[in-house]
Amino acid sequence: MKVRRFPQNPIVTQHDVPPTFEGWEVMSAFNAGVIEHQDEILMLMRVAERPISTDPEVALVPIIDFADNRPALKIIEFNKGDSRYDFSDPRVIGTPDGMLLTSISHLRLARSKDGHNFTVEEKPSLWPDQPYEAYGLEDPRITKLDDTYWIVYKGVAPFAITQCLASTKDFVNWTKHGIIFPPENMDAMIFPEKVRGKYVALHRPQPKMMGAPNMWIAYSEDLIHWGEHALLLGCTAGTWEGGRLGGGAVPFMTDRGWLEIYHAATTDDRYCLGAALLDAEYPEKVIAKSPYPILEPEMDYETSGFKANVVFSCGAIVRGDTVTIYYGASDEVMAAADLSVTEILDSLKPV
Amino acid sequence: MKVRRFPQNPIVTQHDVPPTFEGWEVMSAFNAGVIEHQDEILMLMRVAERPISTDPEVALVPIIDFADNRPALKIIEFNKGDSRYDFSDPRVIGTPDGMLLTSISHLRLARSKDGHNFTVEEKPSLWPDQPYEAYGLEDPRITKLDDTYWIVYKGVAPFAITQCLASTKDFVNWTKHGIIFPPENMDAMIFPEKVRGKYVALHRPQPKMMGAPNMWIAYSEDLIHWGEHALLLGCTAGTWEGGRLGGGAVPFMTDRGWLEIYHAATTDDRYCLGAALLDAEYPEKVIAKSPYPILEPEMDYETSGFKANVVFSCGAIVRGDTVTIYYGASDEVMAAADLSVTEILDSLKPV
Numbered sequence: 036m037k038v039r040r041f042p043q044n045p046i047v048t049q050h051d052v053p054p055t056f057e058g059w060e061v062m063s064a065f066n067a068g069v070i071e072h073q074d075e076i077l078m079l080m081r082v083a084e085r086p087i088s089t090d091p092e093v094a095l096v097p098i099i100d101f102a103d104n105r106p107a108l109k110i111i112e113f114n115k116g117d118s119r120y121d122f123s124d125p126r127v128i129g130t131p132d133g134m135l136l137t138s139i140s141h142l143r144l145a146r147s148k149d150g151h152n153f154t155v156e157e158k159p160s161l162w163p164d165q166p167y168e169a170y171g172l173e174d175p176r177i178t179k180l181d182d183t184y185w186i187v188y189k190g191v192a193p194f195a196i197t198q199c200l201a202s203t204k205d206f207v208n209w210t211k212h213g214i215i216f217p218p219e220n221m222d223a224m225i226f227p228e229k230v231r232g233k234y235v236a237l238h239r240p241q242p243k244m245m246g247a248p249n250m251w252i253a254y255s256e257d258l259i260h261w262g263e264h265a266l267l268l269g270c271t272a273g274t275w276e277g278g279r280l281g282g283g284a285v286p287f288m289t290d291r292g293w294l295e296i297y298h299a300a301t302t303d304d305r306y307c308l309g310a311a312l313l314d315a316e317y318p319e320k321v322i323a324k325s326p327y328p329i330l331e332p333e334m335d336y337e338t339s340g341f342k343a344n345v346v347f348s349c350g351a352i353v354r355g356d357t358v359t360i361y362y363g364a365s366d367e368v369m370a371a372a373d374l375s376v377t378e379i380l381d382s383l384k385p386v
Numbered sequence: 387m388k389v390r391r392f393p394q395n396p397i398v399t400q401h402d403v404p405p406t407f408e409g410w411e412v413m414s415a416f417n418a419g420v421i422e423h424q425d426e427i428l429m430l431m432r433v434a435e436r437p438i439s440t441d442p443e444v445a446l447v448p449i450i451d452f453a454d455n456r457p458a459l460k461i462i463e464f465n466k467g468d469s470r471y472d473f474s475d476p477r478v479i480g481t482p483d484g485m486l487l488t489s490i491s492h493l494r495l496a497r498s499k500d501g502h503n504f505t506v507e508e509k510p511s512l513w514p515d516q517p518y519e520a521y522g523l524e525d526p527r528i529t530k531l532d533d534t535y536w537i538v539y540k541g542v543a544p545f546a547i548t549q550c551l552a553s554t555k556d557f558v559n560w561t562k563h564g565i566i567f568p569p570e571n572m573d574a575m576i577f578p579e580k581v582r583g584k585y586v587a588l589h590r591p592q593p594k595m596m597g598a599p600n601m602w603i604a605y606s607e608d609l610i611h612w613g614e615h616a617l618l619l620g621c622t623a624g625t626w627e628g629g630r631l632g633g634g635a636v637p638f639m640t641d642r643g644w645l646e647i648y649h650a651a652t653t654d655d656r657y658c659l660g661a662a663l664l665d666a667e668y669p670e671k672v673i674a675k676s677p678y679p680i681l682e683p684e685m686d687y688e689t690s691g692f693k694a695n696v697v698f699s700c701g702a703i704v705r706g707d708t709v710t711i712y713y714g715a716s717d718e719v720m721a722a723a724d725l726s727v728t729e730i731l732d733s734l735k736p737v
Contacts (some may be wrong), residue, residue, distance in 0.1 A: 132623070134596065170596075194597040194617050214615040217567065217602060218591040240569040243594040245485065246545040248468075251568060260606055260613035264519075264565040266545050272483070 036329050036382055042150075045336045045368035047145055052082055055141065055162075059084050062138050063341050064155070064355070065363030067145070068175035068186060069284075071351025076150040076352060077206060079160060079186065080369060083138040084307060096128060097132070097139040099169045103305045106164040111135070118170050124164045126342075133193060139163065140171035142188065150352065150359060160209065161201060164296050176224035176349050178285050178356055180234075185258065187223045188237070189204050190214065198223035198238055200258065208320070216240075216253075222281035222298070224349075225258065228288070234258050235318055237267065237295065239281030240268055248279035249368060250297060252319050263320050268297070268311055275328055278302040278308065284351035284360065286313065291380055293318050293348060296329075296360055298347050306345040307331040308360065310379045323383035330360065340365025387680050387733055389723050392465070394503075396719035397688045398496055402506050403433055406513075409545035410435050413489050414692050415506070416714030418496070419526035419537060420635075420701025427501040427703060428557060429712060430526045431720060434489040437461050447479060450492040450520045453714060456483035457515040460485070469551065477693070484544060488515065491522035493539065495557060501703065501710060512552060518543045518565055519550070527700050529636050531585075536609060538574045538587070541565065549574035549589060551609065567591075567604075568611055572634035573649070575700075576609065577669070579639070580681060585609055586669055588618065588646065590632030599630035603670045616670050619648070619662055620670065626679055627660065629653040635702035635711065637664065642731055644669050647680075647711055649698050657696040658682040659711065661730045677691065681711065681723060691716025 049061040062085060067078035079081040079260045086299045100109040115122055121129030121196050129383045146155040147213040163171050170191040178185045183202050190199040198216035203209045216223050216238045223238035234255040241248050241326040245268045254263040270280050276299030301307045307328035314320040348362040356376050364370045395612050400412040413436060418429035437446045451460040468471055472480030479486045493512040496504040514522055521542040534553050541550040546611045549567035554560045567574050567589045574589035585606040589693045592599050598621045605614040621631050627650030635647040644664040651657045658679035665671040699713040706728050715721045 191596065194600065194620060195591070195593060196596045197615070213613075215613055217571070217604070217615040218597060219570075219593040219595060220568070238568065240546070241594050242546060242570040243592050244570060245542065245547045246569060249545065253568070255609075255611055255613075257611075260611035261609075262564070262566055262606075262611035264548070264568040269545060326614065 036374065036378060038374055040334065040370065040372040041151055042336065044370040045364060046371055047078070047080065047153050047155060047369040049367065051153075052080075052143060053155070055159055056086070058087055060087050063367040064143070064293060065327040065366055065369055066174045066301070066347055066349050067361055067363070067369055067384055068177040069352060069361045070177040070179060070184060071352060072184070072206060074148065074249075076147045077177075078145040078147070078153060078369065079138050079142050079177060080145055080155075081142045081173050081175065082143045083171075084157070087309060089301070092138065094128060095376040096135045096137060098135070099139070099163045101111055101169065106137040118237050136170050136191070138171075140173045141193075142175050142186075143174050144368075148192035152338075160206065161186070161188070165190070165211060167195060167197055169193060169209060172199075173280055174222065174349055176282075176285050177369060178227050180225070180227070185225055185383050187215070195219065196221065196241070198317055209313045212259060213345065221248075222250075222283075223284045224282050226286055226293070231316065236261065237282035237286070248281065250281050264318065267313075267319060268321055268324065275299060275301060275305070275331075278304065283308060286318070286355050287351070288315065289376060289380060292322055294376065294379065296348055296351055296358070299328075304342075304344070305332065306347050308346055308348055308362065310382065312383055321386050323385045325382060326384045329374065329379055329382065332363070332364075334364075334370075336363045336368055336370060342366035346370075387726065389681055389686065389725055390412055390723065391657065391723040392502060395685065395721040397430065398429070398501065398504050398506060398720040402504075403431075403494065404428060404506070404508055405435050406510055407437070408440055411438050414718040415494070416720055417525045417700050418719055419528040419531060420703060420712045420721055421528040421535060421577055422703060423535070423557060425499065428528075428588045429496040429498075429701070431496055431506075432491050432524050432526065432714075433492045433494045433510070434488040434522075443467060443489065445473060445479060447488060448492070449484045449486070452517050453518065454485070462625060465682060470633055476515060476727065487521050487542070489522075491524045491542075493523050493526050495539075496720075498611060501595070512537070512539070516541070516562060518546060518548055520544060523550075525700055525720045527574065527633075527636050529576040529578050531576070531578070536576055537578060538566070540572055546570070547572065547592070558708055563610060566610065572599075573601075573634075575636045577635050577637055577641070577644070582667065582718045586685070587612065588633035599632065601632050612724060614708050617665075619672055619675065625650055626656070626658050626682075629655065634659060634699040637669070638709075640727060640731060641667065643673055645727065645730065647699055647702055647709070648704060649677075655695070656683065656695075657698050659697055659699055659713065661734060663731065663734055672737050674736045676733065678727050680725065680730055680733065681713070684713075685715075687719055687720075687721060689716045691718035695716035697721075
């Protein structure tokens with residue numbers, strides 16, 4: 036597989052993103068949904084940021100508080116010497132009542148004329164202001180249907196991780212439509228065309244007792260209510276996709292069927308990208324899939340960073356035989372690479 | 387709270403249920419959905435059974451196998467001396483590839499003219515024959531809408547625990563409609579009337595990373611596709627409902643709103659029943675709830691058995707001010723008790 040990474044990778048880093056508030060720092064800008072709009076390529080990035088702690092012994096946790104039924108930004112202070120709390124993972128603080136995140140994520144636009152050079156907007160596009168987003172919005176995917184762009188994203192809250200829906204026509208005015216996949220769910224995205232008269236989505240339930248974090252498919256007549264759930268593609272123990280597997284970029288149609296660039300991880304969290312070919316008429320049928328990753332962590336910005344050894348795509352742009360896969364690297368920056376659609380299709384093995 | 391348990395409790399036991407196959411034994415008959423149909427009270431029970439092992443050193447696990455894409459009953463033998471497997475919990479066998487159940491559950495009807503004396507049918511009503519039911523069907527709830535009875539039940543499979551839908555008009559001919567709530571989900575049930583023009587359901591996602599096993603609500607226009615998910619009622623740490631909380635009987639309308647008899651458990655799995663009053667027009671709004679259980683394990687058949695200290699309702703019958711709560715006791719038998727609806731309502735505390 037020939038992977039032509041962009042020479043200027045990473046194409047956006049946390050240093051390109053102005054923090055939302057004075058006294059805050061942006062930790063990472065990654066896992067962007069990507070779409071063409073008018074004459075631009077837009078990336079809707081997950082931006083994780085936090086208030087800067089001036090005391091090295093104090094950890095600060097930003098959350099959206101709904102105690103008054105209205106969203107209010109609140110910063111909780113934790114003394115790092117307090118043995119009731121677990122500070123071993125820099126991304127989270129373990130508390131007796133559950134897990135808190137050390138940063139809060141919102142969704143922010145970056146715009147480009149050529150798909151290579153991006154300008155990051157000054158302000159967030161989608162900011163957490165619903166109870167189900169109290170710990171942030173993450174990992175958006177964008178699908179255009181008629182004149183509307185539909186964004187599916189992860190809402191993180193103390194009571195649940197869900198998949199939520201928002202829409203826009205102009206990337207300026209946004210509407211939120213609530214939770215479309217109940218807890219615990221990640222990595223959902225809507226197909227860019229109806230299939231057999233219905234909308235289709237991939238999603239990735241995260242089970243506790245039975246089963247693994249696998250990729251599922253569902254149908255809807257109105258984008259709000261979803262059903263006809265079925266397991267689509269599962270982990271394979273002991274392989275590059277032994278730990279978890281879920282949707283990546285929004286699927287696109289090829290002459291052989293729907294092509295889905297998905298992510299998969301080993302049990303020790305090395306994230307790679309693979310591809311799956313789904314039947315054009317019955318996408319719940321997997322025709323073929325990658326025996327090996329089509330893109331895996333190799334470059335410095337992929338093998339080191341906030342969470343090393345992660346490549347994770349939420350969007351791709353197809354032009355002719357070239358698919359440009361935009362992907363988050365090491366949960367920290369955005370990168371991109373061109374691959375041949377035909378080469379990907381030819382590399383797949385029937386299932 | 388005056389709880390008038392039926393004097394003949396338990397009203398059905400495993401010994402009243404003929405096994406599905408020769409050489410099998412019924413372990414338990416419990417957690418029945420309940421409904422009035424023509425001049426009868428029907429209980430659709432979860433019946434757990436297993437092949438009898440003639441060798442005390444061999445454990446047998448019945449599953450439905452789909453290797454040939456058609457359901458085939460398969461019995462797997464485990465040598466109890468094999469250290470790769472965990473036999474410490476009699477309900478399950480731990481294997482390196484996941485958990486197997488030592489029994490398989492189907493749904494079986496019991497019929498009664500008086501609601502007290504039941505006759506169990508000879509054969510299963512709903513038997514596992516779909517991949518998402520490979521380990522069995524559990525915990526049904528029945529809702530009548532127009533001339534059709536809708537059954538929501540737990541489908542257990544190696545790859546997922548989901549909430550599934552079936553329907554019947556006559557309790558003889560049945561149709562299965564697939565998965566309506568994706569993994570991992572338990573304890574779903576449909577309201578007996580549309581609210582604001584839509585169907586309503588309770589469900590209980592089981593999260594892994596964030597949040598607790600709480601009761602959620604959802605809406606649908608067709609019973610198949612569900613959305614508008616929202617958290618309804620959550621656990622309260624350190625109380626009788628500190629471990630988990632979910633729907634029980636199908637909600638019924640009172641002059642103060644929807645009354646839901648729910649179940650809740652402590653962190654060490656003592657299951658009690660409580661009640662929640664939901665707004666008639668906006669049932670996503672909880673008006674009041676039980677500060678203490680309205681029914682808790684007290685009698686022998688509730689405090690000992692297959693899984694001791696469990697009372698768990700999937701159905702109730704309301705006549706005048708009396709609600710007859712049918713409930714599984716100790717995951718083994720069916721019992722019932724009469725309570726006053728007014729007494730329950732008066733016992734609730736505003737939330």
